[in-house]
Amino acid sequence: MEFAPIIEKVAFNLMKYSATVLPDNAIKAIKTAYEKEKSTTGKAQLGAIIKNFESGAEKSTPMCQDTGIHIYYVEIGADCPIDDLGKFREALTNASRKTTTEVPMRPNAVDPFGSNSGDNTGRYIPWINWEIVSGDKIKITAFPKGGGSENMSTVKMLKPGVGLTGVMKEVVDWMISAGGQPCPPTVVGVAIGGGADIAIKIAKKQLMRPIGEPHPQKEVAEMEQKLLKAINTTGIGPMGLGGNITSLAVHMDYAMRHPASLPMAIAVQCWAARQSAAEISADGKVKYLHHDIKD
Amino acid sequence: MAEVRLTTPISEEEIRKLKAGDTLYLSGKMFLARDEAHLRAIEMFDEGKELPFDFKGLAVFHCGPIVKQDDTGQWHVVAAGPTTSSRMEIFQDEFIERFRVSVVIGKGGMFERTTAAMKKYGCVYAxxxxxxxxxxxxxxxxxxxxxxLDLGTPEALWIFEADNFGPLTIAIDSHGNNLFKDIADIAEKNRPKAYEIIGASKE
Structure with missing residues (x-):
């Protein structure tokens, strides 16, 4: 069966909805933060954020002018009867191009040796993370990532001797220096192990978890809680203007590490935790997972 | 903390009256400039070239908007929030010195160099x-x-007419006060408490 035409249509919808409507879990997290925020200035910032995303959803307008660099995660079921796998990249690229003019999304793909391509596509962009999984479905997630929060992401190669406490200290220090720059309240993705590239990939993937859902492993979940509490003790607050809610959640995961290495990565997500996913069944039926999308 | 409504161009006298923490609503002409437009404006000024219009007393907004053009060629704003101002810290002071803008609008805060220039020349960060x-x-x-426009739509020099644009928080005034610096000091003071939570030593 040919899936590329379905993928193009679905990816367009996913990218469009990710830019214009926040997933329910993100809305809930920000509204809870508004209730918990004690600083008047911080509360006012959260109030503006809520008014803004509600207005964006109502008008079907991007909630933030930075509609991000276009990233897709594609999980392909090993048993899915696909005849046109080679056309998937083109389908996703076409979808991104189309959102640029039709949503509209801001053209955010700049050639370091030239100029802005004008349509959110170009060398390696949209970036596609491919994964072969078991089953017969295809899952696509659109994950546009804003520049302001991405600029606060980092990889550090720590000495194994600093231990897990050393990892937490690096995270706290890093988020203090980030201050208001990544548009807090943030979601902080942390990963250790693997290698430099592996750690940042895992860290970034943590940003796609439902906000505040703890890691299934107890030690990791406890570390997430400690880190969140520590970051929110700093007083940086919403937009860095002061308050007790600097981050909505810390999501952590890990890979095995080399004996000589303790790679650590931090991926930072602004309050606009935008994503939208869909599952395409073997018969071509589409189920949207974050948004109520018709057609 | 006062709530103030001003229309550009704004005189230095009016700017000096604003205090950190005040709320500002802005009307009149403002222009958008990010990294590339700042660099080009400074470069043109230093080469003695004429800029497209006089920036004096105007508001410069750190923003790369989403815009669309209708059939008649008229541009419309779809979305236009602020970008991270700290990227402009490396040349904002030179920009203020050369062009004497009255208000810099952005998000995330700016640092010592900009704060000093704002004090010297009478400018605020909103x-x-x-x-x-x-x-x-x-x-x-x-x-x-x-x-x-050759810089691409996010980086181009857009000229907007604002109507009660805000609420803006005066975060750096022209007297050396910087709210983001105050919060950074608070975070520094709270660092040992954060370390205690994670069980790290306090050095």
């Missing part, structure tokens, strides 16, 4: 809620024009 692009677009009445 923070808008980061990412609140739909609210921001509501305060833009009209796109008056655009220059330097």
């Amino acid at each position: 923070a808008f809620t980061g990412g609140a692009a739909v609210l921001a677009a509501d305060g833009i009445k009209k796109v008056e024009g655009v220059e330097w």
Whole structure:
């Protein structure tokens, strides 16, 4: 069966909805933060954020002018009867191009040796993370990532001797220096192990978890809680203007590490935790997972 | 903390009256400039070239908007929230010195060099809620024009007519006060408490 035409249509919808409507879990997290925020200035910032995303959803307008660099995660079921796998990249690229003019999304793909391509596509962009999984479905997630929060992401190669406490200290220090720059309240993705590239990939993937859902492993979940509490003790607050809610959640995961290495990565997500996913069944039926999308 | 409504161009005298923490609503002509437009403006000035219009007393907004053009060629703003101002810290002081803008609008805060220039030349930094692009677009009445489109739409020099654009928080005033610096000091003071939570030593 040919899936590329379905993928193009679905990816367009996913990218469009990710830019214009926040997933329910993100809305809930920000509204809870508004209730918990004690600083008047911080509360006012959260109030503006809520008014803004509600207005964006109502008008079907991007909630933030930075509609991000276009990233897709594609999980392909090993048993899915696909005849046109080679056309998937083109389908996703076409979808991104189309959102640029039709949503509209801001053209955010700049050639370091030239100029802005004008349509959110170009060398390696949209970036596609491919994964072969078991089953017969295809899952696509659109994950546009804003520049302001991405600029606060980092990889550090720590000495194994600093231990897990050393990892937490690096995270706290890093988020203090980030201050208001990544548009807090943030979601902080942390990963250790693997290698430099592996750690940042895992860290970034943590940003796609439902906000505040703890890691299934107890030690990791406890570390997430400690880190969140520590970051929110700093007083940086919403937009860095002061308050007790600097981050909505810390999501952590890990890979095995080399004996000589303790790679650590931090991926930072602004309050606009935008994503939208869909599952395409073997018969071509589409189920949207974050948004109520018709057609 | 006062709530103030001003229309550009704004005199130095009016700017000096604003205090950190005040709320500002801005009307009149403002222009958008990010990294590339700042660099080009400074470069043109230093080469003695004439800029597209006089920046004096105007507000410069750190923003790369989403815009669309209708069939008649008129541009419209779709979304226009602030970008991270700290990227402009490396040349904002030179920009203020050369062009004498009255207000810098952005998000995330700016540092010592900008604070010093604002004190010296009479300028303020006004923070808008980061990412609140739909609210921001509501305060833009009209796109008056655009220059330097060769930089791409996010980096071009857009000229907007604002109508009660805000609420903006005066985060750096022209007297050396910087709210973001105050919060950074608070965070520094709280660092040992944060370390205690994670069980790290306090050095």
